[in-house]
Amino acid sequence: MRRNFLAATCGLALLASASFAANPADWPKKLVLGTIPTESSSNQTERFDNLVGYLEKTLGVEVEQQTSTDYAGVITAMQFKHVDIAYFGPKSYVEASARANAECFAIEVALDGTRGYHGVIISQATSKIHSVEDAKGKVWAFTDPNSTSGTLVPTIHLVKDLKLEPAKFFSNVIYSGSHEASMLAVKAGKVDIASTNDLDMARGEGKMWNKDKDFRILWTSPLIPGSPMAYRKDLPESLKKAIKKAFLEYKDVEGLKKLTISAYGDVDDATYDVIRDQIAFKKSLGK
DSSP, X not given: OHHHHHHHHHHHHHHHHHHXXXXXXXXXXXXXXXXXXXXXXXXXXXXXXXXXXXXXXHHSSEEEEEEOSSXXXXXXXXXXXXXXXXXXXXXXXXXXXXXXXXXXXEEEEOTTSOSEEEEEXXXXXXXXXXXXXXXXXXXXEEOOTTOIIIIIHHHHIIIIISOOOHHHHSSEEEEOSSHHHHHHHHHHTSSSEEEEEHHHHHHHBTTTBOHHHHEEEEEEEEEEEOOEEEEETTSOHHHHHHHHHHHHTOOOHHHHHHHTOSEEEEOOGGGGHHHHHHHHHHHHHTX
């Protein structure tokens, strides 16, 4: 009888402990992590695999990753509450903060410790294009209309600094859809010149291309604030706090290697005011 009593007591203690550790009732059973399409869907899924598993274990809820076909898709998905957390670029975050109730909580920290990355303009390494001016009458590729390094920053450089009208200066201006697509198009000679960034270039190094062998970097931008992770403002406060804590404490070596970052750092919305200024300037140009 004593053994039975002890067993029952231990069982009650375990149940009480489990109840205490359970997630708050207002937390959803599943979180959806949306990611902008910087690369192919399969590569994107692999890149976030470890992080998704870590979040499920840490938060105690299912986490589903979804990659949209374009940047606007992730913004719209958050706007209509189909996405709870999102990986945005700086410009798409600014748009989401205005339209989709998005609130940034973490920023990518680069391998060198900087909290940002650089836009680059590239041509094929073996081409005769050694400067943007050499590409007159050639085919130019932006990435996505909502891309920071793939569209916003290079447009301002072309128009403000170089005094060039892209639609008139190049024979054709296209949108490739992703940074990976732009770089592969340059490598294959399908486009002559493109805008992308050094972070996504590093992510494909040795797998999709060899930077020094395949590309000539024609221009490098000033530092752009790092890409943020954001959640919907209307999520439960306890959940937002737990999500932020989980990202800031993410130390998985293999997972960070896949993401090509050293960590996630704390961030606030004001970090992206410089991007808001650039968006306003681009709008003033009518581009």
